[in-house]
Structures are given as C-alpha cells and as structure tokens.
Amino acid sequence: MRVIVSGLRKTYRGGVHALNGVTLDIPSGMFGLLGPNGAGKTTLMRILAGILRPSGGSVQVGAFDALSGKGQLAVKRLLGYLPQELGVYPDLSAREFLDYIALLKGLDDRQARRQRVDTLLELVALSDVASRKLKTYSGGMKRRVGIAQALLNDPQLLIVDEPTAGLDPEERIRFRNLLADLGGNRVVILSTHIVEDVAQTCQRVAIMKSGRVLFQGTVGQLTQATRGHVWTLTTPHVSMRPQGDLAVVSTIQTGAGAQFRVVGDMAPQAGARLVEPTLEDSYVWFMRER
Amino acid sequence: MERIWYELRVMRLWTLAVPVVIVAGMTLATIAIRLFTAHGDHHTLAQLMTATIEMLLPLGAAVVVASLTTSDQAMELRLTLPQPFALTALLRAALVIAASGAVAIVAGVFLYHWKFWRIPAQADYSGVAPQFLELQLTWLAPLLVLAALGFALAALLRNGALSGAVVGVVWLIESFAYGYFVVYAWLNPLFLFPTTLAPSVSFWLSSRLELIALALVLFLLGWLPLRRGESLIRSADAASE
Ligand SMILES: Nc1ncnc2c1ncn2[C@@H]1O[C@H](COP(=O)(O)OP(=O)(O)O)[C@@H](O)[C@H]1O
Ligand SMILES: [Mg+2]
Numbered sequence: 001m002r003v004i005v006s007g008l009r010k011t012y013r014g015g016v017h018a019l020n021g022v023t024l025d026i027p028s029g030m031f032g033l034l035g036p037n038g039a040g041k042t043t044l045m046r047i048l049a050g051i052l053r054p055s056g057g058s059v060q061v062g063a064f065d066a067l068s069g070k071g072q073l074a075v076k077r078l079l080g081y082l083p084q085e086l087g088v089y090p091d092l093s094a095r096e097f098l099d100y101i102a103l104l105k106g107l108d109d110r111q112a113r114r115q116r117v118d119t120l121l122e123l124v125a126l127s128d129v130a131s132r133k134l135k136t137y138s139g140g141m142k143r144r145v146g147i148a149q150a151l152l153n154d155p156q157l158l159i160v161d162e163p164t165a166g167l168d169p170e171e172r173i174r175f176r177n178l179l180a181d182l183g184g185n186r187v188v189i190l191s192t193h194i195v196e197d198v199a200q201t202c203q204r205v206a207i208m209k210s211g212r213v214l215f216q217g218t219v220g221q222l223t224q225a226t227r228g229h230v231w232t233l234t235t236p237h238v239s240m241r242p243q244g245d246l247a248v249v250s251t252i253q254t255g256a257g258a259q260f261r262v263v264g265d266m267a268p269q270a271g272a273r274l275v276e277p278t279l280e281d282s283y284v285w286f287m288r289e290r
Numbered sequence: 291m292e293r294i295w296y297e298l299r300v301m302r303l304w305t306l307a308v309p310v311v312i313v314a315g316m317t318l319a320t321i322a323i324r325l326f327t328a329h330g331d332h333h334t335l336a337q338l339m340t341a342t343i344e345m346l347l348p349l350g351a352a353v354v355v356a357s358l359t360t361s362d363q364a365m366e367l368r369l370t371l372p373q374p375f376a377l378t379a380l381l382r383a384a385l386v387i388a389a390s391g392a393v394a395i396v397a398g399v400f401l402y403h404w405k406f407w408r409i410p411a412q413a414d415y416s417g418v419a420p421q422f423l424e425l426q427l428t429w430l431a432p433l434l435v436l437a438a439l440g441f442a443l444a445a446l447l448r449n450g451a452l453s454g455a456v457v458g459v460v461w462l463i464e465s466f467a468y469g470y471f472v473v474y475a476w477l478n479p480l481f482l483f484p485t486t487l488a489p490s491v492s493f494w495l496s497s498r499l500e501l502i503a504l505a506l507v508l509f510l511l512g513w514l515p516l517r518r519g520e521s522l523i524r525s526a527d528a529a530s531e
Binding site for chain 1: 292293296299300302362363364365366367368369370371372373519520523526
C-alpha cells in the first residue's frame, strides 16, 4: 500500500489557497503530518478521504486514482477516517454507534459485525462502558470510539486528523500507544501540531506550512537536516537574550544567568555550543524558514 | 430492518410522533368546537378534519424532512463512507413520509366511516372500496409534494430552518390565495388542497396525479446537490462553529 500525492492544490471559494502544490510519497507505516493550525492538514486529509475535490493535482491510493469516480469509491472501501471534530449521535451507545457505522460500511453479516464491534471495544478499552449513551462520554472516550469506528473495516488507509488535540496528558499517551500499534501493512496518516505525537509514533514525517510541504522523510533524516543549527548559549544575565536570526526553543535560568537553546544560523561565539537536535528543534528550524 | 431502526434512532423518535400529535390535537380541537361553540355544524367539522390530513400532516412532514436533509451529527464521517449521504437523506425522507402516511390512513378510516371526509365532486360515487382508495390521493399528493419541496430546498440552500420557512410560505399561499389556483388554468395542476378548500373542481384527480409527478421531479432535484460532499461539509463546519 502506498499513497502518492502530487502537485495537489486547493483553493476554497473566497480565494483561500489552502494547498499550494503538495507532493507527498507515503509508504506503509505511520506517517506524521506536522504543521501549525491553518497549514492545510485537514484540507489535505479531506481530499484523501474523498470529501473535498482538489483544484488541481493528482492522488494515487494503492492501485486507484482517488480522484476518479470509480477510484474514489474504491478508496472509500479501504479507508478508515477519524475527523478532527468527530460528531457522534448522542442518544446511541458506543456499541450501537459502532454497529450502525459497521452496517453503513457494508458489514452485513450480523454475527460477524457484533464480533468485530466487541473486538474493537476491547482494543480501545471501552467494553465496560459500551452500553452507555455517547452523550455521557468524555472527549478522550469519544476519540477512542472514533478510532474504533475507523478500524471497523480493517482499513488499508487510516487517516486520523489531530486525534490528540484537547486531550489531557494521560488520555494523550494512551491514545498515542493505541495509534503506535496500528502501523504494519497499512498506511496510517496522523496529522498533528504536537511534535511529541510524531516523535512517539511515526517513522516518517512531513512538515507542512501555508499549504506547502517544507520537509518529508524519516524522523532521523529530519533531525539530520537540522544538525549544525541547534545551539545552547549561556549568558551571564537572563535579560541578555541571544541576538540575530535565531529562534529560542527553551530558556533555563541558572542563577543570575540563563542557558538558551536556540535554533538558527549562528557564527561560533563564546558560550555557544552545538548540540544534537531533537525533533522539536527540527520543527522550529523548518518553521522559521518562510 | 436494523438499518431503519438506527435511522429512526438517529432522527430522534419524536419526529415520528409529529403526525400523531397533529391528528390528535386537531381531533380534540374539532370535538371542542362541536361541544362548546355554535360553529359545530357537520360541514365545518368535516372541513377541519379533512384539512388535518390534507394540509397539516403534509406541512409537518415537510418541515421535518427539511430539517433532516442536510444535517447529521456525524456528517464528516458519513461523507467518507462508501454509501452516499444522499441515499441516507432520501431514506429518512421516506421514513417521515411513511409515518405521516400511516397516520393519515388510520385517521382516514375513521373520517371516512363517520363521513368527516369531504368528498370531491370527481370522487363522488358509490362503491366504498374504490372510493376510499381514490380518496387517499387527498393526502398523498400534497404530502409527497411538500416533503419533496422541503427536501429539494434543503439540499439546494443547505439550511433546514430556512427551507422549512419557505415551505411554510408556500403552504400559506396555497391556503389563503387558493382562488387563483382554481381560476387560472395554468395554476390548476399546482393546487395542493382542493379537497378541503374547493372540492367541486373538475381537475381534482388529474391535479393529484400531476402533483405526484412533480414530487418525483423535486426529489431528483434535491438528490443531485446532495451528491456533492463539499457543500454538505461546509454547512456542517458552519454548524459546529
Ligand atoms: N471551507 C473552507 N472555506 C474557506 N477556507 C477554508 C475552509 N476550510 C479551511 N479553510 C482555510 O484553509 C486553510 C487551511 O485550513 P486547514 O486545512 O483546516 O488547516 P489545518 O488542518 O492544518 O489547521 C486555513 O487558512 C483555513 O482558514
Ligand atoms: Mg485541521
């Protein structure tokens, strides 16, 4: 399974250029799509899911041209999708909701469907509360129902849009662990503006900003590309902030002085030391470029 | 069957109660008029009860259909499923129509039996079974047309409340300016409520059939924009903001 997006453009009515020629090659496994709000992540994912029509470019999902009518239907059959804002039917229980969606996904055999639903409820640790109405669920529980729903048809292409946004740390870690196990043979595209999500779960990553792809490759290549641009800088007083074309990633007070972690191009100077980049440093490095 | 049960749950079961409430309310009102006012002559009461199934049930159904057609709590997810949402919207409209139709048939048996159904001139013959069958066109034609209008408007405007309001305006025009629909030949086929308002017209049967044909056209008109996910997702986005 492989998803190939090339030259994808999307201009909304009103003239917002949400995607300006996005080209991505996404092989099997976990793929992180990292970018700030408004980068175009949701737009890209909605095009992949067949909800929106692009203004230009092409999308190939496995053997299918995802933009042709026939290809779109084929893609929908092998797709699992968790929207950024998953609306649920408040009066259905989790079990009923999953059963209903399974029915809509074409799992017609009642026995098999029940079994699948129970397996997934088990997977997302909601078996105990599966008969409660969804309106009583917390945000994190709804998100887990959402991922269970996406997995009903054992999708070859799984798209999850900002699944950890708004979750408390415990729920976030639990959700990440859940996602990390889903890679394998399928393509999993995870969009997020949280670097840590990608660091914990993805082998490959793309960075998007303003409808463009600034980087794509493995997590290792990303930090590699940033090597030589990350420094720690110690100043004798905390008010002496580093000067120049630098982005400060973190500041640690040390008595009267301070140690800054900065990303940018800098001539070697007293008190400055090159350090190994983390994923977060790399993200900052790519974001500071136009 | 399971699918239908889930659709009803998702549509909220009270939507099915709308026609029951309309008929029960109007029946009570009619009884009250009979008992407590001087206007309780048979002609007036029959007109009220005929209006209930010819005019009010279709209006209620149309407003419910309009509100259901483009709104779904899980719209974004549904647009990624192989089954087109247009089909679901149509299924829901059919369920609403079926509920109103079932109530109309049950109420109609009593109205017919107790002679509270105004008999249009064209259907005034003896022969209980064929007459009762033909009379079902009384509610069927306006029910289908108004529901289809609600469906098509909601699909085109992507706004259930606005579409329901437009249906209401059409209903008011048909109710209070019905003289035009009787007098002008080109408006005859669009006369929604002749059984209540002008049962003597000579085009009762033909206009019922023409209205049913119009309803099919309107459903088709609504079906086409519903196939475009882009507009549905935009109204869902707007609703969640
Ligand atoms: N339906 C829409 N109509 C007009 N502009 C939109 C619409 N949806 C998104 N946008 C704009 O497109 C850009 C990309 O948005 P989005 O894809 O949601 O980004 P992200 O998911 O990365 O936050 C933003 O500037 C946003 O305001
Ligand atoms: Mg988004």
